[in-house]
Amino acid sequence: xxxxxxxxxxxxxxxxxxxxxxxxxxxxxxxxxxxxxxxxxxxxxxxxxxxxxxxxxxxxxxxxxxxxxxxxxxxxxxxxxxxxxxxxxxxxxxxxxxxxxxxxxxxxxxxxxxxxxxxxxxxxxxxxxxxxxxxxxxx
Amino acid sequence: xxxxxxxxxxxxxxxxxxxxxxxxxxxxxxxxxxxxxxxxxxxxxxxxxxxxxxxxxxxxxxxxxxxxxxxxxxxxxxxxxxxxxxxxxxxxxxxxxxxxxxxxxxxxxxxxxxxxxxxxxxxxxxxxxxxxxxxxxxxxxxxxxxxxxxxxxxxxxxxx
Numbered sequence: 001x002x003x004x005x006x007x008x009x010x011x012x013x014x015x016x017x018x019x020x021x022x023x024x025x026x027x028x029x030x031x032x033x034x035x036x037x038x039x040x041x042x043x044x045x046x047x048x049x050x051x052x053x054x055x056x057x058x059x060x061x062x063x064x065x066x067x068x069x070x071x072x073x074x075x076x077x078x079x080x081x082x083x084x085x086x087x088x089x090x091x092x093x094x095x096x097x098x099x100x101x102x103x104x105x106x107x108x109x110x111x112x113x114x115x116x117x118x119x120x121x122x123x124x125x126x127x128x129x130x131x132x133x134x135x136x137x138x139x
Numbered sequence: 140x141x142x143x144x145x146x147x148x149x150x151x152x153x154x155x156x157x158x159x160x161x162x163x164x165x166x167x168x169x170x171x172x173x174x175x176x177x178x179x180x181x182x183x184x185x186x187x188x189x190x191x192x193x194x195x196x197x198x199x200x201x202x203x204x205x206x207x208x209x210x211x212x213x214x215x216x217x218x219x220x221x222x223x224x225x226x227x228x229x230x231x232x233x234x235x236x237x238x239x240x241x242x243x244x245x246x247x248x249x250x251x252x253x254x255x256x257x258x259x260x261x262x263x264x265x266x267x268x269x270x271x272x273x274x275x276x277x278x279x280x281x282x283x284x285x286x287x288x289x290x291x292x293x294x295x296x297x298x299x
């Protein structure tokens with residue numbers, strides 16, 4: 001088994017009256033176990049503006065598991081953003097430089113993660129750390 | 140303006156032949172600018188001890204958040220049991236929210252939140268008029284525990 005960790009550090013010296021310092025580390029385990037996730041998909045894409053496109057497919061092998069997803073908008077113009085969807089439901093915007101990290105239940109095949117670049121082509125990096133993925137038969 | 144950063148480090152020496160090392164720092168800014176976000180709920184803790192689907196963060200409870208901006212939500216399951224989890228969703232807890240995923244004991248998540256109040260005309264119409272608050276189908280953050288073991292959930296919202 002693999003050992004993969006995800007560490008978050010949230011910090012600010014001036015958002016609140018006192019300094020903000022939150023740190024959290026998780027080891028990425030398979031669902032309900034202490035066995036490490038061992039599947040990995042890591043990609044970097046140029047996403048053209050205007051069309052919602054799937055970047056991560058929910059598949060039967062990964063359904064109801066402890067999959068983790070990382071998405072980062074690597075664009076550098078702060079006025080530009082991508083929209084992020086789960087099962088075609090828009091949950092938020094990642095502006096240039098923003099990232100997100102979420103668990104993905106993938107309970108249904110429709111629970112894909114998709115994005116739409118707004119206004120201009122943007123570079124997006126994403127990673128899926130998972131414990132199973134149904135492969136498509138070659139045609 | 141404030142400067143607030145969020146850094147993620149994803150690391151593994153054995154998930155592939157070569158080491159995985161992803162590190163990324165974002166500065167939380169207001170939408171489309173380089174101005175730092177200045178508002179937050181602060182770090183909150185909520186005790187969960189029921190398997191009833193409920194709201195963790197109710198949009199109607201802090202109406203000063205501006206929808207369709209660059210709000211971010213941090214949530215952590217502080218439990219230690221790796222076989223128990225919280226299902227985090229978005230939408231209407233009185234109906235069927237859209238499920239994001241499961242936070243097992245020790246897991247955390249950070250994601251952008253549209254924070255859209257959704258009125259009776261439906262999602263598309265609300266995007267046009269930004270809706271009004273108090274509707275059942277608002278984009279609340281929902282939670283559903285896997286069992287009734289008492290568990291502390293931490294959360295924090297950054298918004299404008």
